Amino acid sequence: MRVAVVTVGDELLAGDTVNTNATWLCEQLTERGVRVERVTTVPDDLSDIARVVNEYNAEYDAVLVTGGLGPTHDDKTMAAVAAAFGREVEEHPDVVAWFDEHGGYSGDDLAEGTTHLPAGSRMLPNEEGVAPGCVIDSVYVFPGVPGEMKAMFGLVADDFAGEKTYTATVTTPEPESTLLDRMQGVQEAFDVDLGSYPGENVRLKVTARDPETAEAAARWLRERVESVEVEE
Template sequence: MRVAVVTVGDELLAGDTVNTNATWLCERLTERGVRVERVTTIPDDLADIARVVNEYNAEYDAVIVTGGLGPTHDDRTMEAVATAFGRETTEHPDVVEWFEEHEGYSGDDLAEGTTHLPADARMLPNEEGVAPGCVVDRVYVLPGVPSEMKAMFEEIVEEFAGELTYTETVTTSEPESALLDRMQGVQAAFDVDLGSYPGENVRLKVTATDPETVAAAAAWLRERVDVVDVQEERAS
């Protein structure tokens, strides 16, 4: 399963808010064997959001959009998603019913637009906040507030699944430029993906769908590099 993550907000692009939603979603999706192939941050601009949603919906198995939900002037995401699909935003009966049953609100109690979703969308209730999310085709629209986003995602997490992967990390004191022969060698010898992450030391991350292959490849590396520390990470 190939997924794109889209985070919306001027505050993200200005550096006023750290984009923790993208990191959390990527980690959670990867744990489930989903391949995240794109992470994009865009401003609170209707045309930009609609264009990206339209493009990614055609290209990926699913698109997760977070941020820009609510009644304020810069909350343009719902309208933009509706525009991407050539739909209007209208009062959604499931949203109205949910507020009446769970929050005791009537339509008059809520800010204008709170109960509106793109036509024919599937409503996702917001158990931690107010503004609901929705699903349109393969596009999942979630709140930008991290606690609200996480809670809503966990309600739909079973809709995201892929082939399980396993990883092991070999940490070495050798510089990355000196490791090229070993990096090429392990990929020639084993059917694995290899990531190289330099820092104080270099982390070589081996990933594959077979745990025995991962273990053998990691052992091959440990025999051939100056190992500082070994950290095993399993994602299932």
């Protein structure tokens, strides 16, 4: 399963807010065996959001969009997603009913637009906040508030599944540029994907379809790189 993650917000692009939602979603999806192939951040601009959602919906098995929900002037995500599908945004009866039953107040008491979703979409209730999310085709729309987004993702997490993978990590103080021969060697010797992440040390992460291959590849590396440390 191949997916793309789209985060919406001028505050993300300005650096005012750290994009923790993208990292969290990628972790959750990867743990489920889903391959995240794109993470894109777009401004609070209707045409930009619609263009990216339309493009990614055609290319990937699913698109996860987070941020820009609600009735305020810069919350344009729902209208943009509707535009990507050539649909209108309209009052959704399931949203009104959910607020009547769970919100402790009538849907009529909410700010204008709160109960509106793209026509034909499936409502996702916001159990930690107010603004609902939705699913339309294979596009999932979540709030940007991390706690709300995480709770809402939990409602649809079972929709995301792929082939489970296993990882093992080796850390070495050797410079990345000196490791190229062994990085190539482990991929020739084993059916694994390899990630190399330089920092204070270099972290080599092997990913395989079974735990035995992942550990064997990591062991091969540990025998060939300097002063290794194993990270669980």
